[in-house]
Amino acid sequence: MRPVFLPFEARPMPAISPAEVARRYQKLFRSSDEPEVRIDALNRLSNIQSLSGEDIGFTPEEETTIYREAIVSYESILARGSFSGRLDELLYQMAKAHALTGQPEQSIMRLKQLAGLYPESPLAPEARFRVAESAFSDGNYRDAEAQYQSVLEIVDGDSPLSSKARFMLGWSQFKQGVGAWDRAAGNFITVLDGFLPNQESLQTVDRSSIDTIDDTLRVLAMMAARTDGAERLYAWLNASDKRHWTYIVFDRLADYYAVLGQYEASVAANHAFVRYFPNHPHNPAFMAQVADVWQMAGKPAKVRAAKADYVAQFAAPELYHSLSGAEQSRWVEFSRQLGDFNYHVGSQALAAGDHARAQEAFSTAASFYEALAGRTDASGEVLRLAGDARLQSGQYRAALIDFQQSAYKFGGHPEAADAGWAAIVLLREGLDGRRQAPGFVTNIDALAHEAERFGVNFVGDPRLTGLLADLAVRWFNKGNLERAIGNAQNVVARDAATGSERYAAWQVMAKARQQRGEFELAEQAWNSVLGALAGGEVTAAEPGAASAAKNQLATVIYRQGEKAAETRNTDAAVRHFERIETVLPHSEIAIKGRYDAANTLLLALQYPAAIDALTRFRRDFPRHALAEDISDKLVYAHVSAGDPSSAAEELLSAATTEVNPWPARLKAAALYHEGGETGPRNQLYRAYLGTNPVANSADQHILHQTMRQRLMESGDSSPDLQQALVDKELASQWHSEETLGWAARSALMLGARAAATFTAIRLTHPLAQSLDRKQSALEAARKRFIEAEKLGDELVRSESLFRRAELYRALAQDLMASAVPADLNEMEALQYQMLLEEEAFPFEEKAIQLHADNHQRITALGYDAWIGKSLDALAQMNPGRYDRTVRWMTWTVETNDGA
Structure with missing residues (x-):
């Protein structure tokens, strides 16, 4: 009986285990003598194993033995030329049997038969694939390429055999x-x-595909590496970035180079990918891989450069946020590493004295630290490092921003207060000129704002009080007294303030209050300054601080005295001025306070108190410069108090120390005159005039003449005094109505005295001698009267003319009345008498003429007593003309009303 072959169909397995079915077919193979049955049993075992996916059937050792036996059956069937089953399967199984029994040539021959005789067989693709594999194994790569290509031509593209054939086709070509x-x-x-x-x-x-994929990637990388590298690979990929695996093959290329030790080529491959595909999501990994490659190469400088490129590539916010979490962590790690490295380099360069390199390194470090801000949990700490690096690189503006952000924007970290303080120190040093750089311009307002922010955020920081004290000093120096006082008050109100800080604050308050004119508050502040110094709390007080503070305290007390004096509060002013002595005894300002207290009393018209204060001041400080004018003030006080005599005595006392005492003595004389004490006044006048003073001005001339006149008025009728009065007036170029009148009257008095002398001379024999004396006396009197006329007014002229005329009249009368010599006879006596008349006549005529001249002045000047006396004399001397009854009337011209 011929064996029945059931066609294999993909249908559900029967309700029996595959192992049991396989056991039965194994038994059938061993028990049957029919080749077809045995071959069919093998086919069924193979199909069951494929369908179930289980490892059933014969063991590998049994399978080799079985297939040796099966070859005999295969050949028997072929030899008979008849087979009820499919010959393609028979050939396939024969090829398999030859392969398993170590007969590859026969196996390939059967596969070629299968492919050639049955090209449409489902087994033909595999047969061709096996033939191609055999050619590949034999090194016949062109034949293998053709066989693999033929497989691809007959199989579906989705078939697993297709991918294998394609894979091996590539290897055949490679x-x-x-x-x-x-x-x-x-x-x-x-x-x-x-x-x-x-x-x-x-x-x-x-x-099951991992190895194939891995081998494919490896061979692509290997081919690219052995040709033009990344450029050839990019060309094979048709410059397309749409393949999701493109980055993998570039990565394999880079790895391949690295494994071979071709580090530069590996780096170039990574860079090439980033360059070819600038927007690829795996670019960060390729950039990071560059650093790994240089790390493998042992090139630390290039590792850092690669990391720097990575950081720079994705530093922009939008690019950074496009990174994955791991890539962001890598970016942060690289930035921190690079920042720390450059900071270390800067520190070493600075220690070595290479300032240029240090600045460059610090600047670079700061850039990396700053880029980390907001991208790491330690943003505050790294920004503080950035600020320190910027500071050491001389980039003060950037350093300030870093410190501020570290302290306030990313605050809360342990170093936040130090960062805030660093910003303050930087601003303060910039303000002091110790930190200067382009673009870094600061002012006290910026420092104050920073201090305020520091105080709000770090309330308990012990450095705050010192900062406020420093700001108080700065505001004071700037002229902003209000803010200076505010900061100083803040300092002294803090319990944590040290003695030195309080001392500085009190100083600012004292000075500011003093400048604002708030002297009472300034006094309190200066007392606090002295209290701080006395308490020993100030650790670094400058030498002489206490003395300077006392001086300022004395000054503000003095200013309070001035202020009170300006408001006419005399008692308060004097009290302030005098209490300076208790603060700073024997000091210049205390002496001046005593002096001003006396002046204040003087200005307030409290003369007795002022005199007492001035007297005490001169007694206590006789050699002080301010004592020089005490005498004048005492004089003024005595005069103002109605005691000119005491003022005069003060002047005389002061004059004893003067090189030229006479100005003071003359003032004293004037004061004696004012007080009605003519005795001491006249004594001073006589002493002064006894020095024969020369007048150099009209005032001096008038003063001298006044002295002489007052002496005469007080009873001193000395001809010398009168003579001096007249002579000085005649010789002077300066005159006044009074001095002229005084001099004229003195001239008249001197003339009258001379006229009396003239009258007292009797004409005796010998007449010529006595007449000469009388005429000389007449001339002396006449000159005095002439001088009076020069000096006096019209009334003086009237008197002078009258007295001059009377001199001549008296001489004529005396001549006429003179005795006739006794030794003359009557005739001689008569003749002598006639001679006397002839001699007397001219004098009488002269007298008449002078009286007449006086009389003629009536028409111009009117009538006065001396003109009247001249008329009486004319009536006696020329009665025919002048002895008549007349009445003098004043003629008044009245306006004619046209009548």
């Missing part, structure tokens, strides 16, 4: 050398496209 690599690359790329068709496939690769 084995043919560089000339075939472009064809091989295309097939390998197709293989990868098949295994990795989309993004999700990268995460769901079948385990």
Whole structure:
């Protein structure tokens, strides 16, 4: 009986275990002598094993033995030329049997028969694949390429055999050398496209495909590395970035170079990918891999450069946020490493004295630290480091911003207060000129604002009080007294303030109050300054601080005295002025206070008190410069108090020390005159006039003449005094009505005295001698009267003319009345008498003429008593003309009303 062959169909397995079915077919193979039955049993075992996926059937050792036996059956069937089953399957099984029994040539021959005789057989693709594999194994790569290509032509593209054939086709082309690599690359790329068709496939690769994919990637990388590297790979990929696995093959290329030790080529491959695909999401990994490659190469400088490139590449906010969490962490790590490294380099360079290199390194470190801000939990700490690096690189403006952000924007870290304080120190040093750089301009307002922010955020910081004290000093120096006082008050109100800080604050308050004219508050502040110094709390007081504070305290007390004096509060002013002595005894300002107290009393018209204060001041400080005018003030006080005599005595006392005492003595004389004490006054006048003073001005001339006149008025009728009065007036170029009148009257008095002398001379014999004496006396009297006329007014002239006329009249009368010599006879006596008349006549005529001249003045000047006396004399001397009764009337011209 011929064996029945059941066609294999993909249908559900019967309700029996595959192992049991396999056991029965194994038994059938061993028990049957029919070749067809045995071959069919083997086919069924193979199909059951494929369908169930279980490891059933014969063991490998049994299978080799079984297939040796099966070969005999196969050959028997072929030899008979008849087979009820499919010959393609028979040939396939024979090929398998030859392969398993170590007969590869016979196996390939049967496969070729199968493919050639039955090209449409389902087994033909596998047969061809096996033939291609045999050619590949034999090194016949061109034949293998053709066989693999033929497989691809007859199999479905989704078939597993298709991907295997494509994979081996690529390897066949690869084995043919560089000339075939472009064809091989295309097939390998197709293989990868098949295994990795989309993004999700990268995460769901079948385990059985991993080795194939890995080998494909490896061979692509190897081919690219042996030709033009990344450029050739990019060309094979047709410059497309749409394949989801592109980055993997570039990564394999970079790894391949690295494994070979070709580090620069590996770096170039990584860079090439980033360059070819600038927006690829895996660019960060490639950039980071550059650093890893240089790390493998032992090139630390290039490692840092690669990390710096990575940081720079993704520093922009939008690029950084596009990174994955791991990549962001890597970016942060690289930035911190680079910042720390450059900071270390800067520190070393600074220690070595290489300032230029240090500045460059610190600046670079700061840039990395600043980029970390907001991207790390330690933003505050790294910004403080950035600020310190900027500071040491001389970039003060950037340092200030870093410190501020570290303290306030990213505050809360342990170093936040130090960062805030660093900003304050930087501003303060910039304000002092110790930190200067382009773009870094600061002022006290910025420092004050920073201090206020520091105080709000770090209330308990012990440095705050010192800062406020420093600000108080700065505001004071700036002229902003209000803010200076505010800061100083803040300092002294703090319990944590040290003695030195309180001392500085009190000083500012004292000075500011003093400048604002708030002297009472300033006094309190200066007392606090002295209290701080006395308490020993000030650790670094400047030498002489206490003395300076006392001086200022005395000053503000003095200013209070001035202020009170300005408001006419005399008692308060004097009290303030005098209490300076209790603060700073024997000091210049205390002496001045005593002096001003006396002046204040003087200005307040409290003369007795002022005199007492001035007297005490001169007694206590006789050699002080301010004592020089005490005498004048005492004089003024005595005069103002109505005691000119005491003022005069003060002047005389002061004059004893003067080189030229006479100005003071003359003032004293004037005061004696004012007080009605003519005795001491006249004594001073006589002493002064006894020095024969020369007048150099009208005032001096008048003063001298006044002295002489007052002496005469007080009873001193000395001819010398009168003579001096007249002579000085005649010789002077300066005159006044009074001095002229005084001099004229003195001249008249001197003339009258001379006239009396003239009258007292009697004409005796010898007449010529006595007449000469009388005429000389007449001339002396006449000159005095002439001088009076020069000096006096019209009334004086009237008197002078009268007295001059009377001199001549008296001389004529005396001549006429003179005795006739006794030794003359009557005739001679008569003749002598006639001679006397002739001698007397001219004098009488002269007298008449002078009286007449006086009389003629009536028409111009009117009538006065002396003119009247001249008329009486004329009536006696010329009665025919002048002895008549007349009445003198004053003629008044009245306005004619036209009548």
